[in-house]
Amino acid sequence: MQNVRGYVWRNAIVSGLLCLPLLFVTQTDANAIQTAAGDGELLAGHVEKLSALSGPPATETEFAAGVYIENTLRSYGYETELLPFTYYTYRKPEVQSLNIEGWPDQQWSLQGFTYAPNGKAEGAIVACGLGTAQDYQRVDVRGKIALVERGGITYGEKVRQAAAAGAAALLIQNDRDVFVPATLGAPLDMAIPVVGISKSQGEQLRKRMRSNGEQKASLRVEGALTLRQTSYSFLGKKPATTSNRNQAVLLGARHDMVKGTPEAYDAGYGAAVMLEAARLLAEHPHDTDIYVVSFGASTAQDQGARAFVDYLEPKDRQRIIAAFVLDGLGSRKGNDLLVTPGEGSGSKLLPIRVAQENGAQYTPSLEQRTGLSQTDKILAHSGIPTALLTRTAASGATPPAAPRTIDTEPLVKAANLLVQAVGEMIDPKTPAYPVETSAAQPAGKSTDDGEESQ
Structure with a gap:
């Protein structure tokens, strides 16, 4: 075929x-x-x-x-x-986990992202604003886990910027406690494992970082599968x-x-x-x-x-x-x-x-x-x-x-x-109809690959 x-x-x-x-x-x-x-x-x-x-x-x-x-x-x-x-089709991961050293009782509600890759990472968590290129100029995330807020740029771009800055994994804090389906838009040429956490759990994590200093974590995504179809x-x-x-x-x-x-x-x-x-x-x-x-x-x-x-x-x-x-x-x-x-x-x-x-x-x-x-x-x-x-x-x-x-x-x-x-x-006997237009959005593009579409 x-x-x-x-x-x-x-x-x-x-x-x-x-x-x-x-x-x-x-x-x-x-x-x-x-x-x-x-x-x-x-x-x-x-x-x-x-x-x-x-x-x-x-x-x-x-x-x-x-x-x-x-x-x-x-x-x-x-x-x-x-x-x-x-x-592309995507099979959701079988395993998504986040564990923070010294915080064994914390139960995380994690959000997955369509087209997110598999991977494991361990390292210190670093707050990186919205995860833009400018944000990474102010912090060193090489080999660490970046924590960013939702907004400003698409999820896919957040992953690209974190990967380009050398982060080992990415945590995206939502602006609400209810998750809705989210996607990176397409498989990325530059990607790292990524999961989302709710607004309230993100605030708990940030409070712990301010009170107790550096927080080390391990993040795991396994079993996801992306296939190219024709x-x-x-x-x-x-x-x-x-x-x-x-x-x-x-x-x-x-x-x-x-x-x-x-x-x-x-x-x-x-x-x-x-x-x-x-x-x-x-x-x-x-x-x-x-x-x-x-x-x-x-x-x-x-x-x-x-x-x-x-x-x-x-x-x-x-x-x-x-x-x-x-x-x-x-x-x-x-x-x-x-x-x-x-x-x-x-x-x-x-x-x-x-x-x-x-x-x-x-x-x-x-x-x-x-x-x-x-x-x-x-x-x-x-x-x-x-x-x-x-x-x-x-x-x-x-x-x-x-x-x-x-x-x-x-x-x-x-x-x-x-x-x-x-x-x-x-019918040739009827007069020509005027050209009309319908709604105004870019042709053929999915509306579920960015921050503002959810």
């Missing part, structure tokens, strides 16, 4: 596996292909195939599901592109068939899943609706480009969506007048098709307006996002006007049905609504 030869080989294998359903699609009566209404049998077939093929991120099964989507889009006349990306998203493009307005509409779903979870089939449902809408839209004359994206590694903190907005050039991002993310569209009896903004402009946003006009129920936010990806929020943060189409589970509702018992009616309705909404935007 790391090279072109492997991609071609797997593409050939998966294409062979998929030849029967694709032949069914491409050899079906032309009038049926061009129908304006969604086809329940095709939708069920997509769900069944994707559910059988797909698996967790960065696996052969996830890749196979993506290739199925790519081949299906090709059969509908889309130009396709493979979008590989890399990301996954793929798949992009389909259908260029304008008439004079191009230099605008685009995007349809997005995901193709990885963790089987055995209540939400496992949501990825297959969303991707199936996306494919059916892509099939119907392909037959429409359009003066607006159509982008269809299947995101990989959605269950790994939506890495595919993050990589995609980084892949887009700013000018290409600005061309997208509306994005529709499809997720949680399974068979949930009695639940309306909802449309909600990724971020920002609420009901005034273009994709929200057109979805409402075509029958979706607007909700400013979702009370339950369990099992849903954050793709809509990531696209919106990059400035793309984005709407999420979903059917959230009501309290006590059963999870989506397994493929063999799937009710295609909700999926057909979702596909038809999407085609109607997008069809209005791309």
